[in-house]
Amino acid sequence: MGIKRGGSQNKLKKILILIPVEVILIAYAIIVVYPMIWLISVSLKTSYEIFTNPWLPTLKPQWQNFIDAWQRAEIGRCFFNSVIVTSISMFFILLIGSIAAYALARFVFRGREIVHTAFISGMMFPVFLGIVPLYLLLSRLNMLDNYFGLITAYVAFSLSFTIFVLTGFFKTLPYELAEAGLIDGCSHFSVFWRIMLPLAKPGLITAGIFNFFGIWNEYPLALVIISSNELRTLPLGIANLLMVEHYETNWGVLFAGLVIVMIPTLIVYLFFQRQITEGLTAGALKG
């Protein structure tokens, strides 16, 4: 900076700009957070009280709602299932997706455009269009009602987006480094693994985060592939709870279920929040 031009006046101007900006940011934050706080408050009420006293905090908190929701939706087991399915799927998506994206971004070869387009256009396909054919296929391969089938489907369905994001990142990387590695006698794979992949970390994190929450919340595929109650993922469990409570008119339990589902998400999210920041900082330093 260095050059000073009417310092105090500038500062005043800066504050005058900052105040409305902060107000807007806070207002937006309230719009995001408030419905959730409301949700917590109503999750402690009976349905009767939700209708008669939707606003004030309740005097008789119904902790039973949480117990009911937990037991009926078997949240603990669903949570465990979701962790397993999501983490294994993520691992394969990022591994398979990144090597493919690297090949597409790095090398020029015949058919590259076709392969790339085929992957990208997958993002535009309505998912459940393929659900019945997919079901028939999985059943022929004996991959129904187990995690193997579900994870395979998740990996296959997530490749489009992953390759889309990662190709973009790999394209911006300096390939002089790769050439140097090859001259040193490294294989293509070790060049990719040791040199290029670490550079693409921000891209991996971006793709990883969106895949994580995409799969964590995925519903239609899980619904048709998984039928045993013991294998239910979290979205299946919560959707089931929602619908059952809708028929039995227990809004309190329903809201308690939503809160229970949100809390681990919030914790995971806060944990990842630091990763995101680091990834983005790494992104800022690249090139």
Add this chain to the structure above:
Amino acid sequence: MRRTLYILAFVVLISLVIGGCGKKQAKEEGKIVIEVASFQGGFGLDFFEYAAREYEKLHPNVKIKVWGNPRIWEQLRPRFVKGNPPDLTWPGWGMDVWGLVAEGKVLEMDKYLETKAYGQNVKWKDTFYPDLLEKGKYNGHYYIIPYNLNITGWWYNVNMFKKHGWTPPKTYDELLVLCEKIKKAGIAPLTYQGKYQAYTLRGFLIPWAISIGGLQAYKDAQNLKPGAWNSPAFLKAAEMIAELRDRGYFQKGAMGMSHTEAQMEFILGRAAMIPCGTWLGSEMKNQIPPGFKMDFINPPVVKGGKGDPSIVSAGPESWIIPKEGKHHDIAADFFKFMSSIDMAKKFIVQKNTLMSIKGAAEQVKLPPDLVSAAKCMREAKATWDMDFEQWYPSMKAATESAMGALLSGEMTPKQCVDAMEAAAEKVRKDKSIPKHKI
């Protein structure tokens, strides 16, 4: 790199192990396993579980596995395509059962219906209300078997009426007078389940069309007779709804309410009357405040109309045996057991609803909110149901959408019934849709 390969191998191994764990042991030590898949709605699954345990006591070589889901049809559809459906199912309101029948996916039940019923010395066939059983016929054979029964009409808040000295309306003219009084008292006269217009079709439009034009007017409409949906009877019925709407007798905001939200308004006394089926009590049992009393009436009729005032809307919830199920005989026998008079009585008491089984309601002490509905059913000269929605699912969306547009004021009564006729016309012209008659 080597480390990564190890990790990879490890993860593959784990996923295979987990995948392997996922497959359950299907064999139950030589027992025949019957898979019963039920829609999981307000009645839950516990009664069917109970019936299964009772049946297993009688037949120790049979193991009955009951499962269910509130969106069970989504899970069943690919299984029907694949040809590995459950042995017995109530696939819920989302399944196009008649489509399944037309595709030859449902077992014909005639020979089972001729067998002796459980607990009564008559044929199984003769334990049902004949009207309700006939509804499940296609090309002269029985496919869809009714189970529990819903009577639909209007519900009113008994204590509120008592307190203000109001009497439940018998005719439309009485209704108009009453609504004015209720409105003056600061209460919404009528509310409805705006997100699901099937309730308003069943609660307002069709009963009034029947009351004006006689049951035949509605039969013609269901049979897709040209001009039946926008006949004078239907038009007049739509005009009556528009009149109530314009006078402000419907609760404000009802249009955006789900069934439970609207029903909650009724239970809280913010609306005096609501159209609904006999499941209302069980659906709202967790919420009904102490001292609340409601009672059932047939929708008020139009004076001088052709329809008999006793005609009532009665719709069963029905089960099917998939043709590609593995154990037809046992599945049929279990269903026969479930619909025996003893089980039917237990179902009524436990689930607070009526049954398609004759005599069951008369032999038990009914919950207070069902007494009037059961009486209406007993005294009815005829019953009707919204079969067209099940026969021709495309008409469901079209009629409900038009009904909503009428209630929200977007369509005039004429436009509303014309839209319904247009939907009927489309089905009529489409030769690929198998037609039904009643």
Add this chain to the structure above:
Amino acid sequence: MRKRDQQLTIIAFLAPAVILYAIFFLFPMAQAFYIALFRWRGLSTNKEFVGLQNFRTLLLEDPIFWKALSHNLVFLGISLPVVLIVGLFVSYALSRKVWGASMYRAVYLFPNMISVVAVAVLWSFVYNMQFGLLNSFLKAIGLERYATGWLGEPSTALPAVVVVSIWYSLGFYIVLFLAGMQSIPTSFYEAAAIDGATHWQSFRHVTIPLLWEILKLGVIYLVIHTLNIFGLVYVITCGQCGPNYHTETMLTYLYRLAFTESNYGYATALGVVAFLLILGFALISLRLMKREAVEF
């Protein structure tokens, strides 16, 4: 030798993705194109070949399809300016180190992390006529006369759902833009400041050009998201999509055709058309945003 080595590498790198994708994604999806040529209930294996009849009916004789499409365009038409204006404004503010920036970012992204089902249920209670958050708020600030049954009124039903969709997804775009902005070296802004540029000028001449690739990504994503929208609408409107199809979108219509009306072949034709439309819109927006990427 080197060349062959490279070819083998390409094949080895692409093979797992291509194989998985082809078998478990493209193959089922490609079947959809084939199914679209049939009259098929989707309940058994009986199909009747009808050629392009499904497409003809859909495009020429089906007013609901056009209505649904127009609603998707409303989603796009409202979301796009909001995402571009509010999204860019907020992410720019956050990138310039306002107080509490990282906290705001965490908050804004959070809705995106909740399951769509939960969001939809939460919001249908926000819009509830009698005890919903929105009407109570209006009442509290003395605007009770505007209170209404938001999801039931013809004029407010669709906008109400669009608002939820924006509430849900705006955080994603903010974080996306922010990631791009943070990768712009601060020296560029310093140079602009030395030249006496205002905030607007440095935003216009530094941020936007350097963000262009990310903006493109965001717009494409928004096009895909709004034309493919399903879960939110489906759960909020209980799958009925309101009187007179007020909130019907292409995919809710597709879903109903396929799974309620057993018109699977026809529904698939709609899916194919939706796919082509999305592809078309994506290509158009890419074309409109074509510009040489700025290297730095």
